[in-house]
Amino acid sequence: MTTSKLPKDPYSIVITGVGGQGNVMASRVLANMLVKKGYYVTIGETFGASQRGGSVMSHIRVSNLSAWSPQIPAGKAHLVVALEPIEAIRVLARYGNPDIKVLSNLRPIYPAGVIAGEASYPNEQEIRTILEKHTSKYWLIKATEEAVKLGNPILANVMMVGATCAIGDLPFDRNDFIDAMSQVLSGDKMETNIKAFELGFSLLMK
Amino acid sequence: MSHLLDPKAGATYLLMGNEAIVRGALEAGVNVASGYPGTPSSEIIENLSRIAKERNIYVEWSVNEKVALEVAAAASFAGLRSLCAMKQNGVNVASDFLLHLVYSGTRGGIVLVSCDDPGALSSVNEGESRYFARQLEMPLLEPGNFQEAKDMTKWAFELSEQLKQIVMLRSVTRMSHASGNVSYGALPETKRKAEFKFKGFILDPEEGIITSAPVEWRHKEQQDKIRKAKEIFEESPFNTYEGPDKPELLIITSSACYLYSKEAVEVLNVQDRVGILKLGTTWPLPPKLVTHYLARTEQVMIVEEVIPFMEENVKVLAAEKAGEIGAKKFFGKNEGVLPSVGEMNPDFVISAISSILGIDYSPVSKEYDQSAKLSAFVHAPARDQVFCPGCPHRASFFAIRRAIELDGRNGFVCGDIGCYTMAVRPTGFETLKTVHSMGSGMGLASGFGKLGLFGMDQPTFAVCGDSTFYHAVIPALINAVHNKSNVTLVILDNGGTAMTGFQPHPGQDFNVMGESMPAIDMARICEAIGARVEKRNPLDLEDTLHTLLEMMEDKNGVKVLILSQYCALSPQRRGKKDYELSVDETVCLGEECGCGRFCTRIFRCPGLVWNKEKAKAEIDQVICVGCGVCADICPRGAIKRKEVA
Incomplete structure (x- = not known):
């Protein structure tokens, strides 16, 4: 079993985004790396109807001690990884606390109500102000733009995993990522995913 | 492997x-x-x-x-x-x-x-x-x-x-x-x-x-x-107890609610006051085991989803054993400390334990909580569930809704179970007026179609998916034909059980193992039952609309329109664009048009966005899958489609 310490036990992460952004895959990759290191990991997620353009959330609980609830109690998350910025804001309303950290992609996906002109979407400055006020630390990165350059916008999810690694709260590195991914991918796809991971890591280091 | x-x-x-x-x-x-x-x-x-x-x-x-x-x-x-x-x-x-x-x-x-x-x-x-x-x-x-x-x-x-x-x-x-x-x-x-x-x-x-x-x-x-x-x-090892010998409060729980209960006790730091009896064998209850733990406490709370099943069963047992163990004070759904609708979570359990034990608990300051909630309320508008970009259901319901409007007799559609259930929402133009169980749309339509006797002249439709058709619609269709009910069934055939992940159904020529199987042809079944059957591609809006209008005029019993087009997420369509879409900014008049931003306000495909600065519509090329339907709905013809070679 592992000996490395977690900043908190259980350490609770919310990975959030919009259906179709690869939320589920990101949470599974992250969790698989940590299970291999000997931690108890619980992922709570729902899929089905929520995939169709709705908000999606995965709750990940990491512990040296036992399995924890697939739903994080209110105010008890330590890290939010958001594939879409207003989803980070939505998560803070329930799971936020002054010590929380937020890592978010900047690329908006407009809710149907915004497209229809019934609701408004915050600009980047408004998003920054909210995150500044409700987190201990936050990072906004242009993951989708970089992923499009790599050839596929979906790779933003892997980029966010790379950036999560750079935050340093969780005990995994590039090799763990390669190890976990090599069970499901091979060849070209593997190369692209490693690139995305590295790019995500470096975006945070800038 | x-x-x-x-x-x-x-x-x-x-x-x-x-x-x-x-x-x-x-x-x-x-x-x-x-x-x-x-x-x-x-x-x-x-x-x-x-x-x-x-x-x-x-x-x-x-x-x-x-x-x-x-x-x-x-x-x-x-x-x-x-x-x-x-x-x-x-x-x-x-x-x-x-x-x-x-x-x-x-x-x-x-x-x-x-x-x-x-x-x-x-x-x-x-x-x-x-x-x-x-x-x-x-x-x-x-x-x-x-x-x-x-x-x-x-x-x-x-x-x-x-x-x-x-x-x-x-x-x-x-x-x-x-x-x-x-x-x-x-x-x-x-x-x-x-x-x-x-x-x-x-x-x-x-x-x-x-x-x-x-x-x-x-x-x-x-x-x-x-x-x-x-x-x-x-004797089952799946029934476990953790907590003090004589707890102030005994929680009896099962399933995911066990994890919520454990979390709540941990968060409130009341491990020495609250015991958790987790039952894995929930019917029949093991009477000796449950009585043993009931005897050690005065207060019992049952944590479960959704309605008070275990709560009732434990109470019956407690009543039977009251002579031995005395009367207990029960908390749960019946007396109201926990909700009896919706799913449970750790927070409900935290608040229930807090109120029973008189603990004052709040995870964050009131200021933080209010401020974070206000930010989300103002800046994170809700995401209504929508049909995916390029979903054939959006086109189908656009045509059905339009046909009903043009007909003008206040027609309506009875819905069924699948992604298309979302057509009660704006994404499907609020076309569905009833939704119940698998096959119920056609059964209800069969009934509505006989109410002419009582002066009802509203045209009646039912919709169902292809998998739903085989599951439970066939008997209702037989009923409608046999009883000469005047209705139209629209089968939204998207080539699999799409909502749950493209599981094959009897209409397909392969099974879950990928083996070749005889496909049961839904059009031939409908014809054999005695309905008039037409087949169309829903992405061809004009053709579909004309067919629907013509079928509404046909008063000879049951009509079936099969709208066949693969789900936008299906392996057959995923990653393949039929068209490149673009908005011709010289043709789109924006707010001046008088259409009231018809494409983004009404049609609402996520691939269409309204560019506020330019005050014109545009295509989000990351999201658009190139079905081309929006080119047919713009009253100015500003949305252009170019076939992808």
Whole structure:
């Protein structure tokens, strides 16, 4: 079993985004790396109807001690990884606390109500102000733009995993990522995913 | 090799609850598995189908849940081990056979897995399947974590063989779709041979005939099995207690609610005041065990989803034993400390414990909480569920809605179960006016279509998906034709059971194992029943609209319009654009047009966005899948489509 310490036990992460952004895959990759290191990991997620353009959330609980609830109690998350910025804001309303950290992609996906002109979407400055006020630390990165350059916008999810690694709260590195991914991918796809991971890591280091 | 087939006992993997159930079935040497797709149960049969050949298992998606259970029961009757998986309302469909099966008893181990959906996260109900266990007098098991989901499934087969009775294993969305560490047991060699024995003495459970009669005899046998189950459950390792010897408050809980209860006790730091009795065997309750813990406390709270099933059962037991253990104060759903609708979570349990023990708890300051909630309220507008970009349902409902408007007689559509259920929402132009169970849209339409006798002249439609058609629509269609009901059925045929992940259905020429199978042609079935049948491509809006209008004029009984087009997420269409879409800014008049931003306000495909600065529509090229339908809805013709070579 592992000996490395977690900043908190259980350490609770919310990975959030919009259906179709690869939320589920990101949470599974992250969790698989940590299970291999000997931690108890619980992922709570729902899929089905929520995939169709709705908000999606995965709750990940990491512990040296036992399995924890697939739903994080209110105010008890330590890290939010958001594939879409207003989803980070939505998560803070329930799971936020002054010590929380937020890592978010900047690329908006407009809710149907915004497209229809019934609701408004915050600009980047408004998003920054909210995150500044409700987190201990936050990072906004242009993951989708970089992923499009790599050839596929979906790779933003892997980029966010790379950036999560750079935050340093969780005990995994590039090799763990390669190890976990090599069970499901091979060849070209593997190369692209490693690139995305590295790019995500470096975006945070800038 | 699938990680589910790792032969190494003691290997640990991160498994989804549904995968853990699969591994448990493999460790029990399951031979036959059947089901009908439904969230959150679908991954059980899907995962089994992927490894069926390696393990010599017969796996099928059956036409509906009743037939699925009959298929699984046949295996049990022939001495094999079988598993049948479905979502909560599937048990309703299967329940008529189930009522008789619990009388007749079973032979090889048979496990009915029901995955309930508290909170209706992917359902149009939050129905309880647990009550069937009590009503039909069969054993019920509920895993309280991922390891148990595996271990309990394996044990359920042994229990079923010991009792000669079907065993129900009930999971919930937060168990089936959540994931956690699971340590493996060994995989056995499976060597069972199927044989149905019926030449013995008529009442012989192993070699007689298998029926529910003579009813009183069988019913008594069935109740003897329940009594035996109680004794077995008294010793079950799946019932655990953690906490002080004499807790101020005893929580009795099961399933995912156990994890919420454990979390709540931890958060409030009341491990020395509150005890948790976690039950894995929830019907029949083990009376001695439960009484033992009830005797040690004055206050009891039952934490469960959704309605107070265990609460009622514990209270009956407490009343029976009141002479020995004294009267208890109960908390739960009936007295109101916990909600009896929606799904449970740690916060409900935290607040219930706090109020009972008089603890003042708030996770963050009031200022932070209010400020964060206000930010989300103002800046994070809700995401209404929408049809995907390029979804054929958007086009189908656009045409149906338009036809009803042009007809002008206040026509309406009875809905059914699938992604297209979302057409009650703006994404489907609020076209559906009723939604109930599988097949009910056509049944209701059949009824509405006879109300002309009472002066009703509103044109009536029903819609259903292709998989739903085979599941439960055919009898309703027969009813409508036979009774000369004047209605139109629109079958939204998107080439598979799309909502739950493209499981094949009887209309397709392959099965879940990828083997070639005879397709049952839905158009020919409808024709044979006696309906007039037309087929169209819904992405061709004009053609579809004309056909619908013409069918509304046709007063000769039942019309069926099959709108065939693959789901936008299907392997057939995914990643393939038929058209490149663009907005010609010289033609789009924006706010000046008078269309009121028809494309983004009404049609609302996520691939269309309104550029505020330019005050014109534009295409989000990352999201657009190139179906080309929006080019037909712009009144100015500003949206251009270019065929992709």
